[in-house]
Amino acid sequence: MSIKTVTCCCASGLGSSLLMRMNVERVLTSLGYDSIKVSHASIIDAASTGSDLYVVSGDLEKQTKSLPNVILLNNIMSMPEIEDKLKKALGE
């Protein structure tokens, strides 16, 4: 499936999710995916964004059960982990 939208989620939707979004944008640009739209939101608002893919910190795993396509991160500041998991999700 082609992924056009990604939403990064944290508990509040203000702090970590914004930083995650920047990290994800950086990785996607370096991989050449300039047209994928990345946003950030609180985990509560996540489902309403209707995104193709969600990137969430591992400690919020329990709250991701209703989301269709999820990447869980052990370390939201690890660029290698983000790159590795995004590549798998994008089918590389």
Add this chain to the structure above:
Amino acid sequence: MQTTFFTKQHIQIIEEASDWKDAVRLSLKPLLDTGCVKACYAEGVIRNTLEFGPYYMILPGVALIHGRPEQGAEQSALAVTRFRKPVDFGSDSAPVRVLIAMSATDSDSHMEDMRALSFILTDEALVEKVMNASSTEEIYEVFTSAGTDPEKS
């Protein structure tokens, strides 16, 4: 970083906090002193923590505390406090050595400052530097010289 968002007055190296609540208040003090947050903002973060657990751990030993805008954020700003004695926030998280305190008036402001912060936090060497800094100047240098894409330099 923009000087209204982060200044030398926003950096502290403190010996210890009596507990995590004290750490939250101490780390927000520079923002309170400069009018970026109201006193109730720290209490809001503490209440949020009591209800949801410490929702702001971003790296082992590093927390990015923040409340909702309506909890008393007056101006978007960032403060950094290094605690010489790590603070226990419970919940199986590693004791906190660096507490970054943020006030955000909305979820989209200061994107460039947040981008600079993301470059710092994804760089292990820079995070180590802040965790072990012996002066506020060292921390200031890390925060003001970051912001350019490391892949481009």
